[in-house]
Amino acid sequence: MRQRSSSWWLLMGWIGLILYASLYPFEPWRWPPGLELLDLFMLPWPRRLFGYDVLINVVGYAPLGLLLFAVHLRHGGRLRGALALSVLVPPLVSYSMEVLQTFLPGRVPSLSDWLFNSLGALAGVVIGLGLRAAGGLRRWEDIRADWFAPRTSAAQVLLLVWPVGLLFPTPLALGVGQWLPRLESMAYDALDGTPWALADPLDDPPVMPLPPGLEALGTALGLLAPVLLALAIARPGWRRLPLIAGTLLLGMLGMSVATGLSVGPQHAFAWMTLQAKAGLGLGLVLSLLCVPLAGRTAAALGLIVLCALIALVTQAPNDPYLLASLQTLQFGRYINLYGMAQWIGWVWPFATLAWLLGRVAAAGGRDPG
Numbered sequence: 001m002r003q004r005s006s007s008w009w010l011l012m013g014w015i016g017l018i019l020y021a022s023l024y025p026f027e028p029w030r031w032p033p034g035l036e037l038l039d040l041f042m043l044p045w046p047r048r049l050f051g052y053d054v055l056i057n058v059v060g061y062a063p064l065g066l067l068l069f070a071v072h073l074r075h076g077g078r079l080r081g082a083l084a085l086s087v088l089v090p091p092l093v094s095y096s097m098e099v100l101q102t103f104l105p106g107r108v109p110s111l112s113d114w115l116f117n118s119l120g121a122l123a124g125v126v127i128g129l130g131l132r133a134a135g136g137l138r139r140w141e142d143i144r145a146d147w148f149a150p151r152t153s154a155a156q157v158l159l160l161v162w163p164v165g166l167l168f169p170t171p172l173a174l175g176v177g178q179w180l181p182r183l184e185s186m187a188y189d190a191l192d193g194t195p196w197a198l199a200d201p202l203d204d205p206p207v208m209p210l211p212p213g214l215e216a217l218g219t220a221l222g223l224l225a226p227v228l229l230a231l232a233i234a235r236p237g238w239r240r241l242p243l244i245a246g247t248l249l250l251g252m253l254g255m256s257v258a259t260g261l262s263v264g265p266q267h268a269f270a271w272m273t274l275q276a277k278a279g280l281g282l283g284l285v286l287s288l289l290c291v292p293l294a295g296r297t298a299a300a301l302g303l304i305v306l307c308a309l310i311a312l313v314t315q316a317p318n319d320p321y322l323l324a325s326l327q328t329l330q331f332g333r334y335i336n337l338y339g340m341a342q343w344i345g346w347v348w349p350f351a352t353l354a355w356l357l358g359r360v361a362a363a364g365g366r367d368p369g
Helices: 006-023 051-074 079-101 111-133 136-147 153-165 180-191 212-233 240-263 274-289 295-315 320-325 329-333 335-361
Strands: none
Touching: 006 051, 006 079, 006 153, 006 335, 051 079, 051 111, 051 136, 079 111, 111 136, 153 212, 153 240, 153 335, 212 240, 212 274, 212 295, 212 335, 240 274, 295 335
8 A cells, every 4th residue: 555645634734724714614504595596606796805804815826726736736637637636726625615605603614715715836846846846845755754754744743733732721721632521511412401411510620729739741742742652653863852842832823823823912822821831841850851752662651641631721711811702892792713633733642643553553563663
């Protein structure tokens, strides 16, 4: 079976993000009153264009065009096929999303959205052509082969999307994975009114902050988890040190952007409390101690670290800055971005657990680390 490249996994993930951003909040679905069938396919032109919306439409679809182009070439396709695929598919995807938005009262289909989505995808194709002419695609594959073990494309994508999960304010610095309280609430709502309904309401979410030591430990585990994922797929040698530094910088960037979007750019570093600094320092020291570990050993340790991180994050209260920002119009502008980031932050630890478990359970072959 041919190995899937990282561009294929990135493409699948990006399509998922487009579906989420286009159809959020996914309810309530209804046929608009008085809408004729033919009118469903006639997208209206908006009365006014907003620069923010235009930018989001272009930026959101540029990676789709680029990834479609790269995936087709990476898997043995010809240039003509790559051009046809990357030029034709994004407008069809965008048009489908705009039509489906007609059935969601909170969304407004627009011909301008379709136009700028298509232009964004075309810009991605142009970037792909430039990279191909300059040999960038081939050099990128050579770099990946030098830095990472084979058949680790899915883990590389997990590393790339980890900072995105931090864009939704976390209960503690780098503390992704607060999914279990949400799962409990969903189960309680689903069973309400049935013979299996819970007799007593679920416990209220925690409101008391974690002790400073546990908060710092949670931040350390939040850094150590992606670092161990990187070490599980990285080749041995000096390259592991830049991977640790890059993980630390991406984590700090994600936290700062999330805080800036929530409470204002002037407070972008408000998350950098004494506990957060101590946790980052501890996480960095532990990460450096793990550099000599073999890949499978790093994966096994990563399973333990992720389980501990999920347990700590579950006991942490919600970020008070986030609760305040929910009441402001500033948050509403980024609601789709926050929605995507929140789901990535929920799912990332569990998806990483699944990959690490498969890495540890894999039998035979030589450990690349």
